[in-house]
Amino acid sequence: MAARRVGVERIFSWSALDEKTRVGLLVCIFLMVAVAPAIGQSIESGWEFRESGTEQNLNTAVIVEHDNTKTIWVFGNQGTMLSSNDLGNNWQLHEKITDSNIIASDSYAENVVILSSDGGVFVISENGSWTYLGKIDSTNELTDITIISEGKSGIIVIGDNGNIWKSSSSSTDDDVLEWYQASNPLDSKLLDIAFLDNEKGIIVGEEGTILYTEDGGQSWDFRESPEETRNSDLVSVGFYNPFRMFAVSSEGQILSSTTEGAINWNLVEIESHGYDTSLGRSINSIEVVSASIILFAGSNNYLSVSLDGGNIVETNLIPQDVFSSFNDHAMIDYQKGIVVGDNGVILWTDTSGKNNLVGFEIPDYNNFGDFVEYSDDMLLDGFKATVKIVGFGILFGFIIGVLLAMLKTAPATLKSLIEGKPSIIVRLVGGGLSITGIYLFWNGFRGFSELQLNGIEYIFTPVGDPHGFALFGIGITITFLGILFISSDGKFSKIKLGPLTFDPWKIRPLNSIATVYTDFFRNTPLIVQFMFIHFGLSLGMEAQAVYENIIGPIGNDGVDYFLLGESAFISAIFTLGLNSGAYQCETIRGAISAIPSGQMEAGRSIGLTYLGTMKLVIMPQAIRICIPPIGNEMVNLVLNSSLAMVIGYAELSRQGRLIIAVTFQVFWAWGMVMISYFVVTWTLALLLRRLEEKTRIPGLGISGGS
């Protein structure tokens, strides 16, 4: 038998392609190579070592501005004091004013205050000399100092056993201040204090202590920290604006608060650490330099930065031959500043500590080559992301489309459902349905009446009371069915309402369900569907939660991460699939009705069931017929996938916008995005054309195109 098996024949073979197709494929490959990522880049530390001239451990650093000159002060053990007027290039060692370790410092306008380990407080005066403000007479260890107003009256010192000391504002003596203890509801050891202005401030301490003040430190209110940090030592706090507060524990847990008054604190799940809640390093200090950029400093040479409020924390490379435990930052702006640490280490950065890429010149985005070099990685990511949702979307949409088309063409009517069944059973079932229906209907209706809507406003009940609306709808349907069944007398008569006649027995329930579905999806805009499904229903996050509840945490890589790692991805494929399915359904239904009815009869006549004939006879022919129009729907799906940008999915269009945000090259960016889309859709169209040719069967349908 010289049987050529169509089924196992390869869809693609180079020699079988015509010349036009070959050239097209080569252009495709060229374009893909052209946007492929550049390799061979390397990174180096964003921190530079600066000679400090001391070996003492440096504990704290501040910046003060005087006559438009920024001076950085650094303080350390055994009274070490350093300053630099040239952005940390050269450091001047100052004469000691105390032999104790200087453990904390702060600045306000031109004032710098420091706290020594024996409780001494000093302030620098306008002429550059230090003034002793006296010693806090405390038996408890002191930990931090802050100054919140001009002069010497707004100084606050905190320490062990819940101690908060304030300088007395009533004092007239310039040199020696009186100290009094502010009220504090707790007695745990306080570790760090930060003020936003001269009224709002936060103190953090051991055992998850968080205190908040709105009156310049006169009174402090307790704030609940997340459960996981109740036993942690909160070592550092940053107060960037009324809605951005961050704190860190010594174990590397990041807490954030975005509510005014620091009411709620959340533990950040660190995406870059597998959604762990801890950095796993011992942290000494954080510095919040913008609403989302946080710098971390810790023991064992640890420095890191997060650009997005702690979700992704990038560990910094440390310059060679430096080993230290880093204690404090002093940042001039969000990029430039220093970090100080043990053994006299001072490091400078002008990139917020971010690692530098080396091996590239500084890009000039007016040069197309440099622009492409910058944007190709992002575009390729977008390209992959688009292909990913499109691939899954097409698969999902096609399955839905086939299912819906089968539902729509299903011949089962209400009549055929009960025909031949004993009338007593039908009536009993009808009675049961009516009672259930009325019960559901009534419950749903009661739900709505609580909504207190008027007139036309009732069209919004599906969102106002989804549960009630579902009960209401199902209730009405079931009641209708029940009454119909009760009244059935085997004659299947029509209902006459004046001039209108209506045959309830011809209702096809499966068809009705599919029709409601397709009508809904085809009569609402896709962009709204995206936002409703992702933000409204949180479908992606729900799916992740279900998976994590049943199977376990989603890893950082692997199949589960690929499929479920991104909630926007899940929502996007669902939206695209559900939407495309509604359109594909009509196309497939058209193809099914194009198959002669004799084919169904022939299938049934050899004893196949309805579904068996559908599967083995009708669908294989219908699908072949509808490859061209389905291809059209698939191309539409690719183009529609660009709307996934509104839910934050990083597909091609969104990447295009990001590229423009950095480079401002609008024409090039959108042009390249357009070319990338063309590559995807055109490849898809080629594949479908090939598929159509390969599956063509003589005598089936009119297939003219090539």
Place this chain on the structure above:
Amino acid sequence: MADVVLSILDLEKIYPGGVHAVRGISFDVHEGESVAIIGSSGSGKSTVLRCINRLIEPTKGVIELRGKQINTPNADVNNVRSRIGMVFQSFELFAHLKVLDNVTLGLRHVRGMSKSDAEKVAIEVLERVDMLERINAYPGNLSGGQKQRVAIARALAMKPEVILFDEPTSALDPELIGSVLQTIRGLADEGMTMVIVTHEISFARDVADRIVYLDNGKVAEEGPSSIINEPKTDRLKKFLSSMHEDKIIENVKKES
């Protein structure tokens, strides 16, 4: 007398819309017998046939296959159909399947046979209809006569207890009719039980053991094939003479 395979009692069919196609028809088909149903267009021939394998639900009446009523809601319709072969006027081969797969489809998915067993049976029946050399062709590449022979093979493969032919030659060119009729005649000689709706009067006379003449939804005359030569009723006479005129015209055409 041989067993009754198929028994039709007082069959009536009113189509939605009120067309009274069949108005009370009764006849039996015995084992090994071939019954030809003849009659003019609209006399209800095809409706009767389709009622038998329940492609159409009759309005009234009883249809029994080997003494068991098959037109009740409880009867397993797919089982009934697999025991009754059907050959259609327009062939209705599965266009996406090759000849061999057309024949094996029912064996594999209804009878649950393995692929190789099904193919064995299929090759056997395709040999009987003389279509062995085209088993890898698609229906689209076959002539009408070949298609109809494959359709007969498809029905035969299921080893049916009776085969229904619904005007098996009406859609064929005159020169292709011969091979199909030859095949059906062969089956009759082998003792296959058959019900044939046909317009080929001479074929009906040669092959059928019994003729049922339908007129206006009723059995107008029934009897052995000899009634073609000696019709008792006027209506059959009239019908035959009109068919005869057609035949003459046809013969004239062939000769010229």
